[in-house]
Amino acid sequence: VAIKGIEKELICPSCQELFTHPLILPCQHSICHKCVKEILFACEDSFADGGSESSNQSSPRMKMSSPSMDRLDRFSRSGVGIYTGRKRNSLTPRSSLFPCPGCQRDIDLGERGINGLFRNFTLETIVERYRQAARAAIAIMCDFCKPPPQESTKSCMDCGASYCNECFKMHHPWGTVKAQHEYVGPTTNFRPK
Secondary structure: OHHHHHHHHHEOOOOOOEOOOEEEOOOOOEEEHHHHHHHHHHHHHHHHOOOOHHHHHHOOOOOOOHHHHHHHHHHHHHOOOEOOOOOOOOOOOOEOEEEOOOOOOEEEOOOOHHHHOEEOHHHHHHHHHHHHHHHHHHOOEOOOOOOOOOEOOEEEOOOOEEEOHHHHHHHOOOOOHHHHOOEEOOOOOOOOO
């Protein structure tokens, strides 16, 4: 229960998924590396297209809320935010100004752009631990292991129990009647006897 309460803090405000390689913005919010790129490329597309609303909404790379769209329109009309120190065909976007999805402030990444942002390793570690805990919470554990229990690899339909490889070999030794039991992948759905 406690682990579910923290999940909302581990969600990127842009893509609404668990953070992936989070970067720290100048406003101290974190955002996924891929999301920063998508927003910057969307801003660049907006500026290159002259800021027309139809081109903003049809951009396949843009996944932003309407307040962000309004900000992009405002940026494109004002002509602010275009960083022209890069070649047009460069993979790095020219725009270094965009709205933070967390606080909606206008963020200027400066001349270094994405390269000037730091990776949030602490948040990345917390997200990975959360993912592991979530996987363990749904995993079917061996019914016979001594603590700590191992994740089960098979379930015996005849015994109505789940086993890791070692416990299965111990409880269903080769050449015994139990070795003939029907086993399946890990499950909690045992048929009634």
